[in-house]
Amino acid sequence: MKEKFIVKKKGISIVVNPEFIPETTEVEKIIEYFDVNEYKVNAKVLDVHYGRGKTYLVQDPYNRRVIIRHYWRGGLIGKVLGDKFLSFFGSSHRAFREYDLLQTMKKMGLPVPKPIAAKEERSLFFIRNDIVMMEIPGTKNLGEILSARRLTDEEIAKIGDAVGKLFKAGIYHSDLNINNILFDGADNVWIVDFDKCVQRTIGKKQYHEMVNRLKRSFDKFKEERNNFYWSEYDFSKLLPAIKSSYEKNY
Ligand SMILES: Nc1ncnc2c1ncn2[C@@H]1O[C@H](COP(=O)(O)OP(=O)(O)O)[C@@H](O)[C@H]1O
Ligand SMILES: [Mg+2]
Structure with a gap:
């Protein structure tokens, strides 16, 4: 099976793991998959972990328990830029990079979560990042x-x-x-x-x-x-x- 497929729409790019979401899924549905507000409204948020930002455990539309994390900047820069990463730095593609690394580590047999999808939302100068991965149950x-x-x-x-x-x-x-x-x-x-x-x-x-x-x-x-x-x-x-x-x- 392919390791990933990519969907795009108006400044949004999403890398998707076909093991979890079929390639035939509508782009809108895939974008919505990341929308924490949707899960809140539908009472599908099961738990929240408070770190730099919030990490949500939700019940996804396929009835799986998955983790959604938005990427926030730390330190002083974080106070100014919040969740915005400058688009001209390769290192700003945080979610895509974490997705690929998780896939690599899974193949190596390391005890890490399986990535489901990673999203980038671009404006003129900035990128915002999100990732979804499988929950490791009972941890x-x-x-x-x-x-x-x-x-x-x-x-x-x-x-x-x-x-x-x-x-x-x-x-x-x-x-x-x-x-x-x-x-x-x-x-x-x-x-x-x-x-x-x-x-x-x-x-x-x-x-x-x-x-x-x-x-x-x-x-x-x-x-x-x-x-x-x-x-x-x-x-x-x-x-x-x-x-x-x-x-x-x-
Ligand atoms: N895949 C996962 N399965 C189960 N629990 C998780 C998973 N990912 C994160 N967590 C829990 O959520 C907490 C916060 O997630 P983490 O990815 O460390 O984000 P951050 O530290 O940026 O808040 C972790 O300390 C862990 O307890
Ligand atoms: Mg952490």
């Missing part, structure tokens, strides 16, 4: 879990295994933090949120950047919350688990 992110209980040694080893595999596959995760690492009901680890992530050589520098960012996210949560069940000792178990998975020959 909680590490932030949620650690607010309720400690992780077992086996779970720490599983996180190390998944993170090490990602690094070994040459995926640079630009925001590896505890809310982007999930456990499902069968205690499998999943990794999400691949905006701005790339496939590249992971040298010592990139390896440590990612591990340090992850460490900072544990520390930040620990500082901010009264109940957060994570210790330096746990991190001292996670580090070698990441390293041994990264160095293992599969």
